[in-house]
Structures are given as C-alpha cells and as structure tokens.
Amino acid sequence: MSAAVRENPADKYLRKERMPSIWCPGCGIGTTVNCFTRALDASGYDLEKVAVVSGIGCTGRVAGYLKLDSFHTTHGRAIPFATGLKLARPDLKVVVYSGDGDLSAIGGNHLIHAARRNADLLVVCVNNLTYGMTGGQVTPTTPQPAIASTTPYGAFEQSFNLPHLVASCGGVYVARWTAYHVRQIAKSMGEALQKKGFRFIEIIAPCPTLYLRRNKLGEGLDEMKFYQEKSVVMNGADTREVSLDFRDEIPVGKFVDIERPTLEEAMESQLSKALGAKYVPYSLPVKA
C-alpha cells in the first residue's frame, strides 16, 4: 500500500542544484520547459543525443537548467551555433530554445536564413512580447500600442508575425501555442522532434514583471486566463492571417507541416551530382 513517493517526471531532465529558477512568479517559460521535458520523455530519445542551444535572455537560461548537453551562446547567435553543431555532429538532435528578442530581433537575420536553408533544427521561441532580462524594452514582436520602457507612449511600429516570417522563408513545421496550451505544446514538440528540417514553435508566454505590469494587465495568472479565453485554434490556417494584435484574439495551432530537403541533404545531393565519385560525404570520425 505504501508505495514509495515517485520522482517528478521532469527531474531527470533538470539540473536540480540550480533550482529554484530565476524566473518570476507567473512567468510562462518554466511551463514551456515542463512541456519540453514531457515531450522528451514521451519520445524516448537517448538524452546523450539531444543538445539544447540558447541565446541570451530569460529564455536563454533554459540551456542552463536542462540536464542535457547544452550551450549558452552569445546574444542572438543561438541558431548559428546550433547550425554548426548540427553540421559537425549530424547524429545529434539540436534544439534551439530562446526568446523572441534573441531570435527575432538580435538574431533575426540568422532566423530567416536558417529557415531558408532548412537547417535541421527545432527552434522553440518563447514569445513574451518584450525584452525581459534587460528591462522591458520594445521588441519586434511588441504589438501596437503596448507600453514598453522604450515606448512610454505606446509602441508604434508594426510587429512581426513570426509564424508567417518563418513559413515564408521556408520552415517545414510552424506552430504557435500559448503557455496555457500545455498538452498541445508537449504534443507539438514531440511531433517536431521527429521531423527533419527547420521546425519552429512559437509559444506566447506571460511576462508579469515587465510587459503585464507596465500595461496594467494584472498578474501572470490573469494573462493565462486571458489566453484561455482569447485563443482560437486555427490548425492549417494561412499564416498571413495569424498576426497578433494588442489584447485581440490569439490564433494558435499548427500552421505548416511540409517536407523539403534539409541543408545537409541538399548539400550532399548537389555535391555528389557535381563531383561524382570524387565526393566523399562527411561522416563522424570513428572512435578507436
């Protein structure tokens, strides 16, 4: 009857000595990490063959908290580091886990070119609509007319529609969820881990300390209830129609799921066509 107390299923994927995390109460990043651990758990992958690369920022801390081979890179450069890692070690599953400021602003060019080249990466973008760690500045994803520390009278620039940006550049798997959709995130991450090519999952998450407080929108829990109320599942929708507006409906779902040759496959096929027998495909050095 007295079964032993079971271990938290997330524990074996975490560096427990670093807990509790630096994330604020009501922040959604931890929820997404929790979903990621469940997706990894369900996939049954060898954890020695999964690597996580993060940039800088609140979400950039994820690489430090996951007990996998992880890499905390320079600001905005998570995708180039990850592309290099994947090219040198094709046997690894490489996951880029970073925030909207890191991926779409400072690393915006890397994001579009990795999508264009179809680098074999899973990119998880936790979008909290602001720069969290540096003090709530406006990002390319901040909707008009939200208030940020650098736009005290309201943001006036048009914001990025990240799923459309990535889909139009050639991403093979594009989905968006909010931190409220935990089961869907876990399922989506599981699906995306199985696929090859540039896979992009955007997760809208609350930033209670900077974005919500500055815009007088309440706590993280209030924002989660807002997601519950305002999300509309639009699987397979045209990504042109899924832009985010301030306090308006949030289109979520899996928008794109296609197949096309990855960076490595395209390189192999072109080089073997051009060079014929002279071409020696890259392979991992065999351990003595």
Added chain:
Amino acid sequence: MTTATAPAANKDAPKKEKKFRGVVTVNREHCKGCGFCVEFCPLECLDLEADYNAKGYHPPFLSQPEKCNGCDTCGLYCPDFAIYGYREKLDGSAA
C-alpha cells in the same frame, strides 16, 4: 444485440470501485505561488495554503484528495517544477 442492453443494466449497478487514487506531491520550497495549478486543475481539487514557505509564497495543497485522479495537469503547468501528480493503484501493486 447484446450491447444495447448493457448500459441499462449498468445504471442500477453500484458505482465501479476505484482502482487507483490520485496523488499530488508538492515541493513547498520551490513554489512561487503563481496559482497556475490551482486555476487549471480540471477537477478543481487544489488550493493555496494559508501558510507561507521560506520565500514568502503560498504553496498549493490537495484540498480534495477524493476528487483527484492523478492526471498530472498541475505538473505540466508548474513553471517551477514544484508539483506533479500521479496515480497509485489501490490494491498495493505498482501503478
């Protein structure tokens, strides 16, 4: 048709005995009291404690253990990996 009569027969039968119970484990000191687990528990069986942990937050507890079915939705929502649920078989064997 044998299947057609089956639901009618079950209606008066005593409720199926529970084969398992839900268990929720809370790491009180890692909790930041965000309330996600309490709000999104599908069976509404969690509540925040009146007490504080060392950091001054109210951790959750299983206020209605008979309702919990161990679905682990709280565990998925928790941003601090401080709560999780599981099912324990009532006959003593491992679930």
